[in-house]
Amino acid sequence: MLPKISGRVAWIFDQPNFDIDLIVGVENIGTQDIETLKFVCMADYDPDFAESVQPGDLIVGGENFGYGHPHFPACRALRALGIAGIVAESFSPGFYRGESTNAFPLIECPGILDNVKRWDHLSFDWDSEVLSIKGKAMSLQCARIPQKTKDLLEAGDLISYLQRSNRLRRPDEQAG
């Protein structure tokens, strides 16, 4: 089953070309300890962030979100705090590739910035790829999500996805 996307907007990065390393601070991009990452996550934006989010909350981003060198600790930290996905105007390709491989839902939704404010409640329908905003009559059509990304999200992580696939042939099982 695809993960349920229904949650509040915990933060809006409205600037284009946002570098996600800034979420944990560039000094922490080599940090693997999840408690440290949770502690530093969003500290430069909202020191109360960790207390104010709840599981299922979402992040909203602007154009070309994830521009720069997108390292993994930022989204690991967000996920550890309960963030269930990111909805952005558009994503930078390296970021999209990396985080969708980590089975983190990324939804490209042109027009999102003009239509939401912090703490609005969003829900996403995986079949129609439409995003709705609680209390608003309108909804937003999002970009098509590649099948591979959906398969990964269903599997939950790349390792499970590979294990489910029939592509893990042993060398000696190979013809030629």
Add this chain to the structure above:
Amino acid sequence: MGQTIAEKILSRVAAETVRPGDEKLFQPDLITAYDYPGYVDRYAKQMSEELKIDRVRNPEKFVLFIDHLYPAGTPKAQEIHAITREFAKRYGFKLYEGHGIGHQVISEKGYIKPGMLVIHFDGHISTIGALGAIGIGIRNSMIEAFATEEVALVAPASVRIELKGKLARGVTTRDVFHTIVKRIGPAGARQCVIEYGGPGLANLEMDERFPLCNLAMFLGGITAVMETDEKTDDFLKSVGVSEFTEMRPDRDAKYANTVTIDLDDVEPVLVAPPSPANTIPISEAAGLRIDSGYIGSCASGRIKDFQQALEILDGRHVAEGFRLNAVPTTAEIQARMGEMGLTSRLINAGALVQTPTCDFCIGQLGALTDNERSVSTGTLNIPGRMGSKIAEIYTASPYTIAATAVTGRITDPRTLF
């Protein structure tokens, strides 16, 4: 229907015609990675413990590098390297340690041929585009590549950058790239392959071509590729690659966008903090006090970069209190600099000539403290990249860095010729 270079390469790899938008599994010609906490150490664990794969079909397709946190400054960093050494040994992968930055070493060692598809987790593998190959950074899907030797890709469209004319003295391809960012925006080639060609390409040496491809991600590009010509051939022959096909697009290839850049019109620019999206004319920051400079990285740090810096530095000296780190991209470049006498000229001018490593680009060495300002040919200028979060990084060309080093203030290099 005509094909772009990327379409030709992906079609060759897939053994069928591939069009932009097609989602397919590709078998890359080479799979490469460098070690950094959370990358190769993680793949090593996933391969053996989670996927229980004890050998791969084609170990010769894999090349690993130790170039970050190098030489190790802590036992922890040494442990990361030890895991990589063990991983390479176990699966029979070639490992280069201490040869310099992998994105360049891979070309120097003769691995890259025009028309190849190369996979890395890091997008700066686009550097090899200068040899008519495509290098794509796939982030964490690397484990898919390690385990299956295949990767799923959505075939990208291409943006054509048509170069004409010739650069004026004091202007480099770093300036060209960031002028393109200014012109079409940092998402101007989003999800696309940037294809460089046109008559102006012939006027650029190989050392000037690598940076144009290296920086592709800052235009939103998946990678970049160049037409090949005599200069490419000479480079390839010099590294022992003799059999290859030239890469050129078909005349009627279709592009998402075509942009013409007249090299004669390009002027020195700076990329101001806090992001590589931020190109400004040098005049806007001229005179700003600067504490340190860095010439190096996978983008810059080749012979030509140091020759350009020396056009300014010869007969002058780095300003009192200014730290100028000159870091050759690879050991081979470092050796050639010595033979050519560049190293001693840099030292005489007051530069600190270092051994090849990524560590200056990531603030592991030569770090900045609070409120300092630096000029750099590294790839990235976000806060904290080279140390303190409240230090500022301006990326610039080697000419501009050299000019700034001698005055201690941001200086247009053309004023010092």
